[in-house]
Amino acid sequence: MHSPTLYRLCQGLLRHTWARIFRVSVSGLEHLPPGPAVLCPKHQRWEDIPVVGLALPPPLFYIAKVELFTTPGVREFLRALGGIPVDRASPRATLSSFRQLLPLLARRAYLVLFPEGTYVPGRVGPGKHRLIQYLLSLQERNGCGPLPFIPVGISYRPRTVGFEARVRLGPPLYAPRSRLAPALTTRLMAAIGELSRPSLTGDP
Secondary structure, eight states: OOOHHHHHHHHHHHHHTHHHHSEEEEEOGGGOOSSOEEEEEOOSSTTHHHHHHHHOOSOEEEEEEGGGGOSTTHHHHHHHTTEEEEOTTOHHHHHHHHHTHHHHHHTTOEEEOOTTOSOOTTSOOOOOHHHHHHHHHHHHHHOOOOOOEEEEEEEEEEOSSSEEEEEEEOOOBOOSSGGGHHHHHHHHHHHHHHHTHHHHHOOO
8 A cells, every 4th residue: 555654754765865876866847747647767777766756756656567566575565655566468467457547547646657668778678558558548448638648868977976867857748549559659769768868879
């Protein structure tokens, strides 16, 4: 069960410990709508997860692979932080998990979905449109849309100790029908690539 208090506590601890070495900056917050919204960040290293959590002020709900939720204790902790397990190998289980998102969307929550599905360093990997299609199906069937999908670029610069992470939000993208998920995914990946450009090209 999600615990906003635990989320804020962990966020505060990160800001006073981890973030002192690994600096995080954010731009484009004007593109963040009131919610609900689906944030779609670049995924190139494990640090992307706390970086996004530190960059964005509201509590976030992360859509994550079910394998992370198999260990007792860890499972409850991740759920309390807003983790949402998705079994990509089982469409029926995935659909069941996604139905649990309806109350969150009704509460105007912010969901985080890494469209690459895994780490892809140094370039933009192919986006996986299936989970985006499920979200668009919820939008169609339950009138919770139009859902804004926010491309989020993340770029890293090494420092003497740690690194600097820059998070950039782009304008929201929309699709009225689930059958348009592949086209929406293509547009999202193109925007994510542009927003992540310093890390992906080696530019300063």
